[in-house]
Amino acid sequence: MTSTSTRRLAQALPIGLIALLLATIVGPIAALLLKSLMDRQGQFIGLGNFARYVAEPGLSVAIWNSVSLSSVSTILTIAIAFPYAYALHRSQIPAKGLFRVIMLVPLLAPSMLPAFGMIYLFGNQGVLKSWLMGHAIYGSIGIVSASVFHALPHAVLILSAGLASGDQRIYEAARALKASPLKTFTNVTLPSCQYAIISAACVVFVIVFTDFGIPTVIGGSINVLATDIYKQVIGRFDFELGAVVGMLLLIPALVAYLVDVMARRNQRATFSGRSVPVEPGASRGRDAALLGFVVVVGICILGIIGMALFGSLVRFWPYNLTLGLHHYEKAMSDPDELRSLVNSLVLASSTAIAGTLLVVLSGWMVSRKVFAAGMTQTLQALAMVPVAVPGLVLGLGYVFFFNNPANPLHILQGSMILLVLCTIAHFYTVPHLMAVGGLVKLDRETDLAAQALRSGPVATGRRIHIPVLGPTLVDIAGYLFVNAMTTVSALMFLFNAQTRVAAVAVVNMTEGSRFGQATALAVLVMAVCLLATALQMMARTLIVRRQTWRRPAS
């Protein structure tokens, strides 16, 4: 290939990527917005649909339920996550690595799995039902407790980042000023991670507010927005009201996102690049208390997952407790469920491969400023949108955007390709930022030096940037794979009999009272994710071991 045609191809790259992101992110959301403002005949009626929704008896209760349950779950999650993260970063408790791994396990399961565990523990026939003192797990209690469990790892990860970036010198200064440990905690520690707390709270709120799996499995008669959108669209074919609920789901997510962005902006100014990592001192009482707390939380996590695993192995809960693979055999002998698992593997692998290619491309273009500033900023802005868009909203937007016969992309309707595109778009932001983060560490002048040595941007990308990204590539693929395996929300509106994935099948089976089989399938999904994560760790280790240049001089 001649150098001019290479250059022309390279210049078409960002335009193609921007067009793809516009079609898979912005287009569907715009279609949803338009739909919410139109009547069934496609006439513009302003806020008419919103008025109709508010007037529906009992439906506005869903808004209240969503807001109140999400708020309570957020407060509880932060209250548990903060001491947990604090113990991992600011104490001398033993086995920190083990507790870190335990906290990551819930990330590998669909959100329904903790709900199943809860039901086996506290449900109508639960072993610990008496603990609820007559209250039922189905409803608010179940939603809140399963949501806390599901959102906990996200909060711990964000708070850990905040607590890890403290500055030891400030603590030494506080000691030199004779401040008590309590005073140091309230005046140094809390302010230094207040933005991480805000950020974690925002993320948790949005996760709970927009989660579809938990209220479906354990919500009982409680109506929330996330299940309401499904009932409107699938149950009543009222697409316009569905679009209204979609817009309502988008608002708090958008607000939380903006709060988070502002908090992050402020945070950048408070930390200097030269801070010294905090070395927690010894304190018996503190460490004993924190260890006790961490052990209890760890047991709860393993207990709930273990209970779901146990339930999936029991022949007929609670009457015949013989252990066996009965539910697994039954689920896998059903061709529909077997196909769903295969579909999940196809979806997750395709998302991991295609998604990694795309985010590495966009992360590279943004971090290395390869193209004109306008293109770079457009790409970055587009890549940041999905984090503020709940999966259900994106999925419904896909229905409106790709169902439209006027859209030339209409042909993708009902295909696996559309599910892959939607899943990549849904989870685009985090891996994009991982790619950017992996490359910004490399000095900008390195690219100029390469250019002065007559190496073009694409050649430099291949010779320098891809090797530097190395292990991050594997992490990105792993992140996309696990999320594609476990997600339900965005795909709920898009699947058909041929493309239904396992996580969606889990929800369908719960609705059809095949509880044991649903649990078994959810456990299988988790097992695949565990395997994928193990592979990811191995690949990462291999790459790091091969790239001897990452090791500093001894």
Added chain:
Amino acid sequence: MNIQPAAFTHASGVAQAAPFLSVRDLGKRFGRTTVVDRLTFDIARSEFVCVLGPSGCGKTTLLRLIAGFETADSGSIAIAGTDVTRLAPEQRDFGIVFQSYALFPNRTVAGNVGFGLEATKVSSAQRHARVAELLALVGLTEHTAKYPSQLSGGQQQRVALARALALSPGLLLLDEPLSALDANVRSRLRLELLSLQRRVGVTALMVTHDQQEALAVADRIIVMNQGRIVQIGTPQQVFETPADLFVARFMGEMNAFTVSSVDDGRLWAGPLCMLRGRPAAAVPERAHLCIRPSAVLVGAEAAATGRSMAAQVRHMLYLGDTVRLSLAVPGDAGDVVHAELPSVRMSSLPRLGDEIAIAFPPEHVQLLADGG
């Protein structure tokens, strides 16, 4: 102080032979700020020129314009007679060294140096020979297989230098190459850089904010301030006959007093005075009489001139080789003169409050305009 051989010394601001690098009316704006303001200068083949100025004066932008990393708004740049103003960096003949070293972390020392050669038609045997030659040149032969993270800062910068020279460029651009290094390494590498440039014969343009560095290595210095060239000259010219007070102060400490009165053909400024010389010599607006602290005579030497005055020691800084005195001179203005003298020439250190004689040799008193 001056190491340059006579052959490389140029008396005037413009090089004598056909220039190797020729910059004409070069201009660059970022938004509404003019960063580089109509610069014109020439550099001769094999000359070592330093662009010196405070941060934000536009010197790095000038370098990036020559490299092609920025596009000029106006004017032209020619390298070896070819107009390169509109060419991409990879089409221009130069090598570059950055303050941050900017080595490729995933490549060995040899891999960094050979990076540019890999894309050329050179055979791998020739490439290895060239890399070995370059590494011998910068004294890193035994570190060939190491990665940048295993090298010291000075070694990393030597690798960057060898890498920049790999394609035998006609022009070597150096962007504050020594600023990130420790003081000792910096002064050693400064000499190595100079001797390497002399051996290779490459034309070098180095940007720096360190006047010591510029004085030590440059054949000529271009002093910049606020996007403009203030002075071009040999290190000696720039230090001894600065164009204005800005240049004088940038090159080193300077006592300066604003001219207060003109009479009898004399200029008066604080404790200093100067004969006006030729009657027509115009006094610039906001003019100053100046003298370097090292030119001020103190004690017996001052008294011997017969034109000394008594001054009181206000502060004293003992700096090892030298002693710096702050001396209050008589008068209501409360003028303070700084003097710097070698400590070996002082039998005993004066004490605070002591009265000592000082004098200002008239041949060292300069009349300078305010400048930037």
